[in-house]
Amino acid sequence: MSDSRVPNSSSGQGSGGRRRSWAELLAGRVKRQKYNPERAQKLKESAVHLLRSRQDLSALLLEVEGVQCKKLCLSNLIDCGSSEAHANHSSSFIGSALQDQASRLGVPVGILSATMVASGVGQICVAPVDPSHPVLLTVEQRKKLSSLLEIAQYLLAHNMFSRLSFCQELWKIQNSLLLEAVWHLHVQSIVSLQELLESHPDMRAVGAWLFRNLCCLCEQIEASCQHDDVARAMLSDFVQMFVLRGFQKNSDLRRTVEPEKVSQVAVDVLQRMLIFALEALAAGVQEESSTHKTLRCWYVPEGGLPEAGRFLLR
Structure with a gap:
């Protein structure tokens, strides 16, 4: 009875008894496969789904690229505490590294870059903040965000950002x-307020979120917060957008977003603020209460924003 075997077929060993890696074992099979566009598209969609559903992006990148990926760790990208860190992580280096990682993952570099930057923004926002300023960044957070947005601007300019x-x-x-x-995303032209609002799946939910945050912002302005100039600039830009979008029937603004949904959000926020004011007046708002400060900032011209009062109190 013959005891002959096909060499190296089942043992996975080379001529010198060396155990071959999975990449070596599969290399021949991969070469023999014909290109299938439909299969390639499905693989890309699966890779994108994995990327978007992964909670720890840094851990995922480490799995793909190993220890070298630590050079591109999110915590390093947003760490602007030293000139050395900034020099070692220039925008061009980061763009090149993201292209390499996108190729390894099998996903478009724009999606990977967008996920990376969004994760960075999230890390900055959940950092310790002053409880009295729930909608404003600290000085340190502002510096880190500025550093991150410089990278995002580079990626945008080189068509590597979705x-x-x-x-x-x-x-x-x-x-x-x-x-x-x-x-800041709006001011630094990463994404406009209109574009960001348009992308939200629930117009009522985003309207409620904006209303809560704007009430906090108004209260902080009346309390003469440390970053009063930033707070007033923020409120002015938001009110301008709400008024223009909420009361503009025939918009000729050529944008990449549909004005209808943005108008819905604008009207929703303005209505919430009006209802809030009427209910407060009916209940008897107390002087210098948080509600009183919010309404005074939103409606009274001395607060520096007469537009809201003129339109809402007609």
Whole structure:
């Protein structure tokens, strides 16, 4: 009875008895496979789904690239505490590294970059904050966000950043997202307020979120917070957008977003603020209470924002 065997077929060993890796074992089979566009698309969709559903992005990248990925760890990307850290993580280096990782993961670099930056924004917003300033960033948080957004601007300029994916990822951390961070995204032209609002799946939910945050912002302005100039600039931009979108019937603004949904959010926020004021007046608002401070900032011209009062009190 013959005892002959096909060499190296089942043992997975090479000519010198060396055990071959999985990559070596599968190399021949991969070469013989014909390209299937439908299968390739399904694999890409699966990879994107894995990327978006992964809670710990840094851990996922470590699995793909190993120890070298620590150079691109999120905590390092948003750490602007030293010039050395900034020099070692220039925007061009990060862009190149993201392209390499996107290739390994089998996903578009724009989606990976958007997920990375959104995760960075989330880490900054959940850092320790001053309880008296629930919608504003601290000085340290503001510096870190500025450093991160410089990277995002580079990625945008080189077509390596998906704005839509970024907006979708941001809303996943809505409960911890600080209003000032959203405003900086608009001011620094990462995504506009209109574009961000348009991407939210629930117009009523985002309206309620904005209303709560704007009430906090108004209260802080009346309390003469430390970052009063930033707070007033934020409120002015938000009110301007709400008034323009809420009362503008025939918009000729050429944007990539549909104005209808943004108008719904604008009207919803303005109505919530009006109802809030009427209910407070009916109940008898107390002088210098948090409600009184919010309404005074929103409606009274001395607060520096006469637009809201003129439109809402007609």
